[in-house]
Amino acid sequence: MPNLVYSVLVIDPDVGVSEDFSRALLGLPVAVLRAGDWAEGMSFYREFLPQTVLLDSKLDDEEVPLHELFAGDSELEVVLMTGRWTHTGALAAVARGASDLLTKPLEPSKVRELVSGLIAQAETRRRTQELDNELLQAYQFQGIVGRSPRILEVFSRVRRVAPFFQTALITGPTGTGKELIARALHYLSPRSGKKFVVCNCSALTETLLESQLFGHVKGAFTGATHDRAGLFEHSNGGTLFLDEIGELSLPAQAKLLRILQSQELQRVGSPVNTTVDVHVIAATNRNVRELASEGKFREDLFYRLSMIEIELPPLADRKEDLPLLQRHFLQHFSTKYGKRLYGISRRAQILLTRHAWPGNVRELENVIGNACMMAEGKIIRDIDLPEAIRVQTTRPDNSGGFMTLEEVQSRHLEYVLKLVNGNKARAAEVLGVSRATIYGMLARRLRQVVQRNELSA
Numbered sequence: 001m002p003n004l005v006y007s008v009l010v011i012d013p014d015v016g017v018s019e020d021f022s023r024a025l026l027g028l029p030v031a032v033l034r035a036g037d038w039a040e041g042m043s044f045y046r047e048f049l050p051q052t053v054l055l056d057s058k059l060d061d062e063e064v065p066l067h068e069l070f071a072g073d074s075e076l077e078v079v080l081m082t083g084r085w086t087h088t089g090a091l092a093a094v095a096r097g098a099s100d101l102l103t104k105p106l107e108p109s110k111v112r113e114l115v116s117g118l119i120a121q122a123e124t125r126r127r128t129q130e131l132d133n134e135l136l137q138a139y140q141f142q143g144i145v146g147r148s149p150r151i152l153e154v155f156s157r158v159r160r161v162a163p164f165f166q167t168a169l170i171t172g173p174t175g176t177g178k179e180l181i182a183r184a185l186h187y188l189s190p191r192s193g194k195k196f197v198v199c200n201c202s203a204l205t206e207t208l209l210e211s212q213l214f215g216h217v218k219g220a221f222t223g224a225t226h227d228r229a230g231l232f233e234h235s236n237g238g239t240l241f242l243d244e245i246g247e248l249s250l251p252a253q254a255k256l257l258r259i260l261q262s263q264e265l266q267r268v269g270s271p272v273n274t275t276v277d278v279h280v281i282a283a284t285n286r287n288v289r290e291l292a293s294e295g296k297f298r299e300d301l302f303y304r305l306s307m308i309e310i311e312l313p314p315l316a317d318r319k320e321d322l323p324l325l326q327r328h329f330l331q332h333f334s335t336k337y338g339k340r341l342y343g344i345s346r347r348a349q350i351l352l353t354r355h356a357w358p359g360n361v362r363e364l365e366n367v368i369g370n371a372c373m374m375a376e377g378k379i380i381r382d383i384d385l386p387e388a389i390r391v392q393t394t395r396p397d398n399s400g401g402f403m404t405l406e407e408v409q410s411r412h413l414e415y416v417l418k419l420v421n422g423n424k425a426r427a428a429e430v431l432g433v434s435r436a437t438i439y440g441m442l443a444r445r446l447r448q449v450v451q452r453n454e455l456s457a
């Protein structure tokens with residue numbers, strides 16, 4: 001198939017339909033594919049992923065929403081064709097998600113007008129994606145993405161202190177990107193050409209941790225068969241990042257404080273001092289101030305580390321960054337997995353926005369990575385998301401007792417309308433119903449309110 005701007009798949013047993021369609025589109029940047037039956041049509045769809053499908057109504061399963069017939073691709077435009085549309089049939093087709101309806105024999109002017117409009121919409125989406133990519137580049141800071149006021153303040157603080165810091169403390173919940181901020185501090189400092197060494201303090205026992213950090217001499221403990229330099233010596237001249245600093249034992253904290261004060265260390269089992277020149281960045285998801293007040297963390301070490309303190313907000317407090325982060329991870333995993341993914345469907349975006357993100361940015365990264373693996377089309381759809389994201393139920397207030405099914409539906413509609421800022425077309429798409437259904441539900445609700453007011457009058 002030629003590499004054109006727009007592709008259309010015609011699924012109809014009548015060869016003449018696709019020929020009429022092709023003639024009507026002469027001169028437009030469109031590739032037309034023809035399938036004579038449903039099986040062949042699905043084969044073409046999976047291989048070429050067209051933007052629009054023209055489907056003969058005789059091949060349509062009238063019990064299933066149209067986008068679900070095509071692997072749940074909610075971005076696909078499905079146009080139904082038949083010899084004669086009744087009013088009831090047309091309403092039912094639109095309610096099930098038909099983008100438009102055509103009557104056979106096809107009128108060239110209507111076909112051309114329809115496809116020209118769809119091409120214009122596709123071009124608008126393409127330009128929007130380009131603008132999103134430009135925005136993503138504009139709001140990247142040392143590989144970290146964000147534009148919310150709180151994260152921009154973090155970026156500003158890192159820029160200001162990076163040229164001068166010797167010690168720094170980064171705090172924030174797990175998964176907020178503390179190591180990325182530590183790397184930004186290092187790469188913006190005069191030591192950017194030197195080593196950046198990472199140590200996870202919670203991953204090692206106390207004995208191994210001291211040996212790992214400070215080194216040891218032969219015979220210092222069972223298994224010490226030779227002298228070994230620690231991470232402080234290994235990172236000499238550069239930066240050492242101590243993750244989960246709150247897990248350090250008090251004896252290890254005392255040794256760390258001595259190094260920060262004198263830039264000298266002693267290997268485990270050695271009386272000899274070794275001079276080092278290391279900048280130290282510590283990070284923790286615990287409240288070190290509280291630990292210090294409880295005697296579980298040395299106050300003098302806390303004050304030494306926290307001369308520069310950078311606090312990272314949870315993702316729930318920077319929801320403005322969700323669209324940028326989603327696109328960032330989509331680009332990353334699309335490249336990693338060699339897939340042609342260019343976006344996330346509106347339904348999937350609604351679900352991602354609704355999620356609380358207790359695991360913060362790391363959880364979002366894992367969710368988008370998983371969805372990129374699962375995606376079969378050109379976009380991530382709601383069905384590609386993990387079950388924990390998809391299965392999110394609203395819990396209406398039922399303090400007044402049990403509610404009828406209609407009341408539950410009404411309250412859920414109200415909740416969805418709030419999520420989409422009152423956009424009824426978007427709400428219809430999210431709920432998988434027609435706009436007519438949305439207006440009908442709102443009209444019934446209004447009548448109920450009026451009736452209640454009349455009874456109480």
